[in-house]
Amino acid sequence: MSATDSPVQSNFIRHIIATDLAAHKNNGKVATRFPPEPNGYLHIGHAKSICLNFTLAAENQGTCNLRFDDTNPEKESIEYMEAIERDVAWLGFKWAGKYHASDYFEQLYTYAVQLIEQGDAYVDSSTPEQMRLDRGSLTQPGKESADRNRSIADNLDLFTRMRAGEFADGQYVLRAKIDMASPNINMRDPTIYRIRRVHHQRTGDAWCVYPMYDYTHCISDALEGITHSICTLEFEDHRPLYDWVLDKLGTACHPQQIEFARLQLEYTIVSKRKLLQLVSEGHVSGWNDPRMPTISGLRRAGFTPEAIRDFCERIGVTKKDSWIEMAVLENCIREDLNERAPRAMAVLQPLKVVITNWEAGKTESYQIANHPQKPELGSREVVFSAEIFIEQDDFAENPPKDFKRLIPGGEVRLRGSYVIKCEDVIKDEQGNIIELQCSYDPNTLGKNPEGRKVKGVIHWVSVSHSIAAEVRLYDRLFSHPQPDTLDNFLDGLNPNSLQILSNSRVEASLAAAGSDTTYQFERTGYFCLDDQDSTPEKPVFNRTVTLRDSWGK
Template sequence: MTENKEKAQSSHITNFLRNIINEDLKQGVNDPRHWCGHPGTYTEQMEGPIDEAKVRLRFPPEPNGYLHIGHAKSICLNFGLAKDYAGRCHMRFDDTNPVKEDQEYVDSILGSVNWLGFDWKDAKETNFYFASDYFDNMYEIAEHMIKNGLAYVDEQTAEQIKENRGTLHTPGVDSPFRDRPAEESLRLFREMREGKHPEGSMVLRSKVDMSSRNINLRDPAIYRIRFAEHHRTGDKWCIYPMYTFAHPLEDVLENITHSICTLEFEDQRAFYNWATERSVPITRAPLFEKAKAVLADLQKKSFEEIKPFAEAAVKFKWKLGQTETERELASLLADIKANPENLNDASAHAIVNAVAAKPEVFTPLLQDVLSATVKPNFFLLPHQYEFNRLNLTYVVMSKRKLIALVKEGLVDGWDDPRMPTLVGLRRRGYSPEAMRLFCDRVGVSKQTGSWIDYSVLEGSLRDVLDAEADRRIAVQDPIKLIIDNYPEDQIEEFESPNHPQHLERGSRKLSFGKELWIERSDFAEEPPKGYRRLT
């Protein structure tokens, strides 16, 4: 019975994520990928064989609270897709904020994932990681960005940064420290690491675009000072990467193919791509060397041979950043876009030569141009896809509000049966099979604002119990019933099946006599109107 039920649950209806994965596998978008058995830069990965996992996904909670029913949808989605596509799903904690994190949360999250029926290890691999595993890599990438004019140390206050960020209708204002020399920013950043500057006195910001329509691209902070002990690294660090910077780099280092998250991160995808593409010279060094070899070869070719590269560069001009080198190329590409006849042998070679002269600042452009002209996903970078989050009627699923309920003593801990946490639902009587069935039924889409009625959750449990649970009779609020005209010493027994649809489960005896127990709500001295008194 259990085998049939699990088979029924795994027969998924297709959705847009499955369509994307199917197409990527067909096109070989993430092939060939190497895997050395653990996360690391691609220089390390090249030491391993071709990755046997068709896809690599991850479930990346922050260890700052207990998981709730909304997380169950993400767990079932990521681990389920990995299972269905002969892949792997990594269990990873985004522990970049030592102020709010605790080992208690780590342990509870691991327990909830296991309870749902999923695991991050098998006979060949154990994929259990923390963002803090990569702090050294992230620091190296941050220094790389400073050296190449892609990040700077900002000494404005948090209030000034917020005020100068602009609004949806007005562009942001450049920081007075935005154009400070890279050498100065590098010195200050190293001093930040050494603890020479007070908390909040400065941050490291990425240099993206202060006039972007996407506010998330207006030079977001990527490192801040925190004099707090980390639950895993202790006091080794006093600067910590921001989540929006760390998360994409973790995906790159873990060789993730499809980074699946909820729709509230859709506006962050642009910076996700910025971080992964700008990290290529560090995280994808062997592939970056291949790109340089392609450029060197193109420099020797004729106009007709390099024309596709030049045309793709014009098409993806928007991928250029704001370094001086990129602005110079942007001017040339803009001229060709306005007057296509200006694309000739001289201008095409000028494009290739400009990129080949300093490829480390052109990695976002190279990712799209080489993916269009040489091989899909040339640098084998992960791509972010968003799905709708779970909205359940009558249920609060804000982690901040759930934490407040616990800290203010309004509930009896995280596992209070009234809480929508997985430990609370477990204590209430929900089974992992019911939770998986529920997540399967609600499905995934890009539609926003949709709500799932609470009855769907209850119905999932009811359907699982209907198939699994033996039948029993109980009287919760008993009142004694005496049948006056029934013999005093007569007891009748009869057989009742343990499960009406599965007679092979056997039966139990039920007794009937003069004295019985009934529910108090089923008795009334004066029956309601429309009911007749039994005589």
């Protein structure tokens, strides 16, 4: 089965929605949303949430919105918003509407005034340190602020002046008045507004008070008519606050929050803060470095949206945290590319071979299928000449046991061409091999010599009909399976996560390689053109994944 036709798996959220539809809840409608904070690039964990929200909506003829939670302008940017839109679209999804939490700033403020008027919110002058002390612990109740019983009139006056910019950052906050003795710390009078004089990327300097996420999110869901607000498990303890806000405000729509276990993928991290640290400290070349677990990094590495969607479906949706092996993701892309990737020959570490009995100046062309099982992918021309390159590893002067490639006096078949025999090994003054002199058997084009069985088949390229290329052998960014469990996650970095081969040679046909095509370099792995660093004179190819999983070997 290919990576693009894996069966849809049932899960508890699908069951909840099916039950709701059967009961004609929400008038038989399903409306979801994907609400990222634009403070970084999306990663593979977000891909799971994207696929879940958009797929659930599509399966039930519903809608899914893209909404930016842009309530913290200190860390957010238009660059991140644009990257998020590109990533969601690249994964193959279309949003019903695109919104921003900042679209609702006036309504959010009006709702906050309503809470104050109802006696459900108050302005507090406690410092952040004092609020932390007064919050209590899991075993001790919190302590009420001295400002908790301030009059409604005074609270309205202070909140109005907060918006007008009369107070310094941090001088006051607006808190929900719930229960300082609640066993759920999130319900101990949480802050719902704070003063921040920060330029907002969309609203400019119109606001100096900004709403908090827990307050904003539930109201945004209600305003958009969301029916099922799906989020990760760390928000389970926030659900009572989600419901409290909407109940107190009496919104016409009250979405149902449902939590699922977030993606925890071995040999990687999905913390935006830590991903930003990798970028800012130069451990990677940027958010789209092919070693990064970001969607843009995976795209640059040659991953396909079909493989990522298949991966998200395969790992399923549960309420229990668990670690997913990196091999699952790698196998999804292998299966997908095995079906779709055209083949090509590339010599990553070249060794020159001179065919001594080939006519000088003569060339010979062959048509080779681009895919052994996909004739619709066509074929390409490969040129054979007197001088070719083979891989250095495909020759051994002192071969190990069971070595089936080229050795002194031995024979090997060239992929799609002739059988050659090594006659002589040429070395420089330091004893380094610089050239092999070989003969070819003219009777072996596409077949073994009569009476002889040649077991080894190696790839090659013509010296005169190939192009120079840089090949980047990317591997897992971390050598520790769970870097987040280390005291310093940077200690788990893989020092061999990138090897750059500057003198590789690839088939001349790859001069026209497109950035949207990933190739199988025969016997080597899957590679794609790097559209960021490639030049017409020297293309750069990034390794997507090896042909086989050899990580544990």
